[in-house]
Amino acid sequence: MPVKAKRQVPPPEVVQGQHPMEKYLRADRIPHIWCAGCGLGTVLASFLYAVDDLGVDPDGIAVISGIGCTGRVAGYVRMDSYHTTHGRALPFATGLKLAQPDMKAVVFSGDGDLFAIGGNHFIHAARRNLDINVICVNNLNYGMTGGQAGPTTPLGGRCTTSPYGNFEHPFNLVHVAASAGAAYVARWTSLDVRRLQGAIQEMLVRKGFSFLEVIAPCPTNYGRRNKLGDGLDELHHYAEHAVIKHGADLADTEILPGQDFLVGKFIDEEKPTYWEMYQGKVAELEDRRRR
Amino acid sequence: MPARSVLSGVHFMNGDEAIAEGALAAGCTFFAAYPITPQSEIAERLAFRLPRTGGVFIQMEDELAAMAAVVGAAWGGTKAMTATSGPGFSLMMENLGLAIMTETPCVVANVQRGGPSTGLPTAVGQGDMMQARWGSHGHYELISLCPSSPQEAFDLTVRAFALSERFRVPVLIMTDEVVGHMYERVEIPEEISEAPRRRPTGPVEGFLPYKPDEDLVPPMACAGEGYRIHVTGLTHDERGYPDMSAEAHDRLVRRLCDKITRAPEAYTWTEELFMDDAEVAVISYGISARVALGAVELARKRGIKAGLLRLITAWPFPDDVVRGVAERVQGMVTVELNMGQMSREVDRVVKGRVPLAGVYHPGGRIHRPDEVLRGIEEVMACR
Ligand SMILES: Cc1ncc(C[n+]2csc(CCOP(=O)(O)OP(=O)(O)O)c2C)c(N)n1
Ligand code: SF4
Numbered sequence: 001m002p003v004k005a006k007r008q009v010p011p012p013e014v015v016q017g018q019h020p021m022e023k024y025l026r027a028d029r030i031p032h033i034w035c036a037g038c039g040l041g042t043v044l045a046s047f048l049y050a051v052d053d054l055g056v057d058p059d060g061i062a063v064i065s066g067i068g069c070t071g072r073v074a075g076y077v078r079m080d081s082y083h084t085t086h087g088r089a090l091p092f093a094t095g096l097k098l099a100q101p102d103m104k105a106v107v108f109s110g111d112g113d114l115f116a117i118g119g120n121h122f123i124h125a126a127r128r129n130l131d132i133n134v135i136c137v138n139n140l141n142y143g144m145t146g147g148q149a150g151p152t153t154p155l156g157g158r159c160t161t162s163p164y165g166n167f168e169h170p171f172n173l174v175h176v177a178a179s180a181g182a183a184y185v186a187r188w189t190s191l192d193v194r195r196l197q198g199a200i201q202e203m204l205v206r207k208g209f210s211f212l213e214v215i216a217p218c219p220t221n222y223g224r225r226n227k228l229g230d231g232l233d234e235l236h237h238y239a240e241h242a243v244i245k246h247g248a249d250l251a252d253t254e255i256l257p258g259q260d261f262l263v264g265k266f267i268d269e270e271k272p273t274y275w276e277m278y279q280g281k282v283a284e285l286e287d288r289r290r291r
Numbered sequence: 292m293p294a295r296s297v298l299s300g301v302h303f304m305n306g307d308e309a310i311a312e313g314a315l316a317a318g319c320t321f322f323a324a325y326p327i328t329p330q331s332e333i334a335e336r337l338a339f340r341l342p343r344t345g346g347v348f349i350q351m352e353d354e355l356a357a358m359a360a361v362v363g364a365a366w367g368g369t370k371a372m373t374a375t376s377g378p379g380f381s382l383m384m385e386n387l388g389l390a391i392m393t394e395t396p397c398v399v400a401n402v403q404r405g406g407p408s409t410g411l412p413t414a415v416g417q418g419d420m421m422q423a424r425w426g427s428h429g430h431y432e433l434i435s436l437c438p439s440s441p442q443e444a445f446d447l448t449v450r451a452f453a454l455s456e457r458f459r460v461p462v463l464i465m466t467d468e469v470v471g472h473m474y475e476r477v478e479i480p481e482e483i484s485e486a487p488r489r490r491p492t493g494p495v496e497g498f499l500p501y502k503p504d505e506d507l508v509p510p511m512a513c514a515g516e517g518y519r520i521h522v523t524g525l526t527h528d529e530r531g532y533p534d535m536s537a538e539a540h541d542r543l544v545r546r547l548c549d550k551i552t553r554a555p556e557a558y559t560w561t562e563e564l565f566m567d568d569a570e571v572a573v574i575s576y577g578i579s580a581r582v583a584l585g586a587v588e589l590a591r592k593r594g595i596k597a598g599l600l601r602l603i604t605a606w607p608f609p610d611d612v613v614r615g616v617a618e619r620v621q622g623m624v625t626v627e628l629n630m631g632q633m634s635r636e637v638d639r640v641v642k643g644r645v646p647l648a649g650v651y652h653p654g655g656r657i658h659r660p661d662e663v664l665r666g667i668e669e670v671m672a673c674r
């Protein structure tokens with residue numbers, strides 16, 4: 001793997017100038033708040049490249065975030081963007097999407113936001129098969145508030161609120177999403193930029209509730225406390241353990257400390273969305289009225 | 292979005308149904324809620340009506356979600372509403388704050404029952420009046436209206452939507468179980484003017500989403516209109532961008548409060564009955580005001596010159612009206628189904644000018660007129 005050689009290559013030259021995706025960014029809000037080595041920038045870039053490659057009109061996209069480091073994505077994209085309350089990005093997106101059914105709704109949020117405080121909203125949004133794309137950056141802890149343990153912290157993981165090692169069983173997000181009824185479920189690490197972009201393109205084009213989990217480094221908190229090195233080392237650690245298996249049985253996708261884990265596209269199925277079902281009822285009523 | 296639905300004509304309906312029809316008449320096309328007694332009739336009627344009138348009804352997984360969905364739908368360009376009762380109202384406080392901070396027009400009805408906690412699920416209360424004012428964290432202003440009848444529930448719901456658009460603020464309909472479940476004549480007029488949303492007029496380039504007009508309210512660019520605005524619950528500047536300085540916070544919070552408090556004439560409604568020669572004023576609202584009126588009539592029969600000041604607007608509190616009344620009478624009695632909430636406001640405004648009494652009951656039943664009469668006699672005795 002090329003990353004293994006990173007210590008031998010000279011430090012990259014600092015390039016000044018525009019980011020190629022600057023047209024989709026609020027340049028007047030840069031520099032961003034994210035730490036050096038954080039996985040968030042890569043995930044955001046993958047999303048922007050996906051939008052660009054597809055040629056989707058950015059006026060037709062709403063980006064909705066909850067609260068957290070990941071939640072700050074909504075503040076940097078130059079699209080209709082909503083930085084809501086902790087855990088409530090999905091219900092907010094539900095209202096917005098039903099009011100603007102032709103817009104694409106993209107929810108960008110963290111593991112804590114979507115699966116702890118917002119866990120109930122997540123399973124219900126998936127169950128309804130709302131046409132919403134969820135990108136969850138899973139950095140295995142609460143980055144924004146200083147590295148507390150969360151619902152995805154692996155067993156043994158050291159966090160500020162699990163100082164003796166986490167002993168709570170974590171959620172397996174892709175399994176939760178699939179069980180709750182998500183129509184599309186994938187997992188990649190933030191090293192897999194092309195695959196991330198590809199997955200996001202698939203999500204943007206298809207209908208229904210789509211869920212993408214991105215395993216990403218948080219060198220400031222999780223990486224540091226668990227001695228995973230700097231951002232690149234932590235990323236390397238995840239990438240080294242990631243094994244691609246599309247369509248894997250979701251029972252086999254658990255992330256266990258120090259062990260290989262599966263990435264890939266696990267679910268991709270067609271089923272009527274909430275809006276299609278709703279419109280179906282409306283048409284039925286209309287029909288009955290005419291008869 | 293579809294045409295609104297106005298069920299013009301004379302109906303026999305309860306207060307909950309009247310709120311639902313008021314919403315439809317005002318142009319509400321999005322309603323999200325979670326079932327709770329005694330609100331359910333609002334949700335059930337809208338679940339029936341909205342799919343037939345081109346709107347959206349969605350039953351959410353809880354009231355946190357219902358309120359969040361309403362804020363999202365309002366940014367999606369609709370007139371949006373939710374309804375609940377005490378326990379759900381508590382859950383809505385978080386995203387009510389988001390609506391206040393992001394200046395999102397929306398309407399919330401609270402059909403009050405007895406609290407705290409699960410309290411009295413099926414019986415009346417008015418214990419959420421202070422929660423309506425201060426329930427979400429931080430300092431803010433919003434508008435709360437209190438109907439005393441199904442007809443007024445309809446009328447005030449229509450007004451609530453208009454006020455929410457004019458001020459870009461959540462408007463609360465603070466009704467109660469008895470008004471919600473009471474069946475009366477409700478007349479829905481032929482014509483109901485629909486309050487438009489204040490839209491930006493200038494070019495997309497350089498548009499500042501939080502630059503207010505002269506009345507301190509900014510025009511609202513909704514999703515998909517090409518303005519690509521950023522909306523955040525963080526303290527923000529005129530661009531809508533986070534600004535964590537004390538100065539920006541001061542500027543924003545002051546404007547959010549001032550835009551409401553500077554225009555009391557737009558939302559302050561009260562009703563005075565038998566007040567011309569009154570020596571004692573009974574102050575009440577919602578269902579309690581109807582009992583209080585009975586007590587005023589009883590007092591008059593006994594030769595006591597009593598009158599009623601009915602608060603239709605609870606928040607912002609009608610300071611000037613209450614102060615004016617205090618200058619004309621020799622005593623005041625506040626009647627409410629809690630242990631003294633709005634009476635604190637009366638106390639604050641009257642500042643000891645006249646003796647005050649309160650007739651309080653924590654709910655479960657409405658007051659009896661004789662209880663209120665005793666309060667009137669008590670305050671007359673301390674003149
Ligand atoms: C109701 C509420 N509780 C707590 C917080 C504090 N808070 C802010 S971000 C956050 C955790 C974010 O973690 P995660 O969603 O994993 O995002 P990350 O920062 O890791 O990207 C918490 C607990 C809050 N903002 N609101
Ligand atoms: S705290 Fe962690 S998640 Fe947050 S910006 Fe820093 S590295 Fe990224």
Ligand SMILES: [Mg+2]
Nearest residue numbers: 110111141143
């Ligand atoms: Mg996290």
